[in-house]
Amino acid sequence: MAIYKATKLLSRSFSSLSSRPLRVCVVGSGPAGFYTAEKMLKAHEEAEVDIVDRLPTPFGLVRSGVAPDHPETKIVTNQFTRVAQNERCSFFGNVSLGSSLSLSELRDMYHVVVLAYGAESDRVLGISGEELAGIHSAREFVWWYNGHPDCSNMAPDLKSADTAVILGQGNVALDIARVLLRPTAELAKTDIASHALSGLEESSIRKVYLVGRRGPVQAACTAKELREVLGIKDLYVHIDKDDLRTTPADEEELKNNRIRRRIHELLSKAAISGTSHPSPGQRELHFVFFRKPDKFIGSDERSGHVAGVRLEKTILKESVHPGKQTAEGTGQYEDFECGLVLKSIGYKSVPVEGLPFDLQKGVVPNYRGRVLSCASEDLAQVEEGLYVCGWLKRGPTGIIATNLYCAEETVASISEDLETGASTSTLAKPGREGLKQLLDSRNVRAVPFSAWEKIDTEEKQRGSLRSKPREKLTRWEELLEVAAK
C-alpha cells in the first residue's frame, strides 16, 4: 500500500510537469482512432496526440465503409475534424505501420501507443470454388464503390449476368444490395466513386439474393437499413412466408431483443405486402433464409468464372450459448445460378510484427484495452504503454457510436495506468519530433491534416460540377499529388 501511494505521488508529480508532455500515438484515423484521440486530449492536458494512418485521407470507414447514400452518418467527420485541428493534435497520413515504421520503433518514441487500425482483411468460407472469378469480399466491393485507393481498379463484372448472390444478411450485405438495386439516378447525387457509378449504370444485375444461414429472427441487420432496402422504388421483394413462422426458441430470442422484434415485424409486413410476382423487367430482391453456402459452381462457357452457388438447407439447433441458436446442415441442396457473388461474412484484422494476436478470435488479446502478451489469461502480461481500440480490440461489429464507448474504456485504462505508474515510462520521449525525423530519413512523405484539407477542397469542387457532395479522388498518385500542391 505504501509503495502504491508512493508511485501514485510520483506519477502525479510527473504528470503535473507540463513541460514534459505525454507523447501519445494513435494508429488509425477511423472512429476508434479519433474518439481515442479526442478523449485523450480531454483527459490529459499534458498529452500531445499524433494520429497516423496508412492512407493520405482520414476517417477510416466513415469515408470508405459508410454507404454513399448515408450522408447523415458521415456528419461525425465534423467532430473528428475539430479534434484534428486541436493544437495538441497532429495527423500523419500516408504513414503505414509495418512498412513506414515498425511497432517497436513507435513504442520507443511514444509513452502511449493506441492501435486502432481496424480490420482490413476478410473472413473466408473455406469452401470449394471460392477462388473463382466473380466472387468478391463485401469489403472490396464497398471499398470500390466508396473510392478506396486500394480497390479503385477492382472493376467487378456487372455486365455478364442478371443475378447476384450476397452471402450474409448484415448491414453491409444490405448496403450492397441497395447499391446494386437502387436507381442509379439516385446514387448519382451521392459521393459514390465515379468509376462505380458508371459501372452500376451499365450493370445488368436485376435480381439479388440475400442469403442467411439462419432465419428472419436472427437476421443481423438493423431496422434503418432494412427499411431502406425494402423501400427501394419499384422493387419486387420476395420473402417466403413459411420462413417467418417462429419456434418457441425463436420467441425466446425475440422477447429479449428489441431490434430483432422490429426486424421480424418489418420482414413480416414486407412478406404480405406487394405483388406475388415481379412485373417484366422489374428489379428483384429475394431474402433466402436457412441456407448455407456449400460450394461455388464454375462456368462451363467462361472457364474460371463463377456460374452459381450450391446452398445447403439448414435447421436451427440450440447452441452452447443459452438463448442462441446455430444453423446446421440438413443434407438437402439447392443450386442458385448467378454471375456475381459478394461474401459479406465478416471482416478480419491483420496483425503487425511484434503485436500479440489471437488468431482464433482475430483480435489483439487485451484487458479493457491494455494489450496482453498472449491470449492465455493465466500467462498473459500487460504490454507496457500499448493499447488497442475499435475492431482490433473487440472484433468487427457494432456501429460508429460503439467506438465512443470502446475509446472511453481504453482511455480509462490509460489514465489508470498513468495514475498508478503501472504502464508508462517516466523518461522523456521524442514523440512527434522523433516521428518526423524517422519519416524524413526514410523518405516517407507524410500527409498532414492541412494537406488532407486540400484533397477535401478539391473533391468538393469536383463534386459541385456534377451536383455531388464530393467527387472522391480514388487513386494513390492523384491523392498524393493534390496533397503536395
Add this chain to the structure above:
Amino acid sequence: MKSATGVAGYRLKVTSFTIFDSVCSQYLTFFSPLASTPRRTCLHAVQNRFLLPQVALHLFLQRHEPFSTTAADKAQLEGNEETKKISVTFVDKDGDEKHINVPIGMSMLEAAHENDIELEGACEGSLACSTCHVIVMDIEYYNKLEDPTDEENDMLDLAFGLTETSRLGCQVIASPELDGIRLALPAATRNFAVDGYKPKPH
C-alpha cells in the same frame, strides 16, 4: 417539428428560434473552420433569416433548399422571447445535476451543447446516430412527448443502456408542458462489455 435540408445537403432538425446574439454567433462559427467550440447547426439563422444581412442570406440560401415556416413558429418568433424558457435538469453519469433554462423550440441536444453538458451529437441532430440518447427520468414527462417516429426508434434500437423512457436528445424539443423535465445521461460505459469479455483481477 420538421426537417429541412441543411449544410451540404444533410437533413437537419429545425428548431424554432433564438435571440439575435445567438444567431450571430452561430453564423460566425459556422463560417470559421477553426472555431474551437462545437456549434451544431446554423439553422437558427435560417429560420431567422430576416435578421441576417443580405449577403449572409444569399450564402445560406445556396446551401439550403427552401422550406416553409409554420404559423406556430412565426407566432413564437413574434412573441415575448424572454419569458418563453423552460427549466430543464440534466443528471450526468455520476448523478450530478445541472439546471438550465431552455428556450421553447430548442432541442435538448442543442441546449446541452450551449450549456457545456457532455451530450454527444455525432450526426448533429440528423437522426442518423444514437449518441444523444437521454433518459426521461419521470414517466409523466415522458408521456407528454409525442411518440418517437420509426426513424427515431431505429436509432434508439442501437442506443447503449436503452430504457423504457429513452429518447434522442435531438428529438426532444422544449415546449411549455415540459417545464421541469429531468433528463439523465446514460452511464453507458458501465454497461459496456465486449463480447466474450471476462472481468479479471488486474
